[in-house]
Amino acid sequence: MSCGMNRNMTDKRLEWLEGIAHAAGITIIYKPLRPDLKGYYTHSKCSITVSSQLTTAHTVGTLAHELIHALHEHDGPQSDVVEARVDKLAARLLISPKEYAQAERLCGPHAGAIARELELPRWVVQAWQDQAQACTYDFARTSPEPRVLEFFADR
Numbered sequence: 664m665s666c667g668m669n670r671n672m673t674d675k676r677l678e679w680l681e682g683i684a685h686a687a688g689i690t691i692i693y694k695p696l697r698p699d700l701k702g703y704y705t706h707s708k709c710s711i712t713v714s715s716q717l718t719t720a721h722t723v724g725t726l727a728h729e730l731i732h733a734l735h736e737h738d739g740p741q742s743d744v745v746e747a748r749v750d751k752l753a754a755r756l757l758i759s760p761k762e763y764a765q766a767e768r769l770c771g772p773h774a775g776a777i778a779r780e781l782e783l784p785r786w787v788v789q790a791w792q793d794q795a796q797a798c799t800y801d802f803a804r805t806s807p808e809p810r811v812l813e814f815f816a817d818r
């Protein structure tokens with residue numbers, strides 16, 4: 664498989680996300696990007712590009728975010744509302760309720776501390792906290808994409 668060949672880090676979460684991408688026919692490219700750009704999804708090529716200059720935590724967060732775009736077949740820039748939803752879905756993909764509860768017991772409720780404990784970017788934890796405040800079942804019911812939801816089934 665071609666995805667993951669150029670990343671300079673090893674992380675089980677990356678392998679897992681790359682496995683989902685591979686199964687869905689999405690190519691992942693790691694390469695240097697502008698400093699303000701962490702990654703993007705190109706619908707016409709069905710490919711995710713991730714900056715090769717990110718920390719492991721940011722690579723995991725970026726790949727999850729772009730994977731959600733890809734699984735929703737988002738084409739081009741999305742609204743802030745959609746981006747916020749993508750962040751929440753990415754957070755659900757990356758953090759199980761059990762993992763979150765364990766981290767919160769250990770570190771308290773601060774997003775930054777939990778992010779360090781889970782080795783994830785702070786935005787992922789903030790998005791997790793945002794989605795947890797809403798009713799989880801409403802959240803799941805309003806997601807129109809069974810392809811995305813099936814990945815949550817065993818989480």
Ligand SMILES: [Zn+2]
Pocket residue numbers: 728732746749
């Ligand atoms: Zn996005």
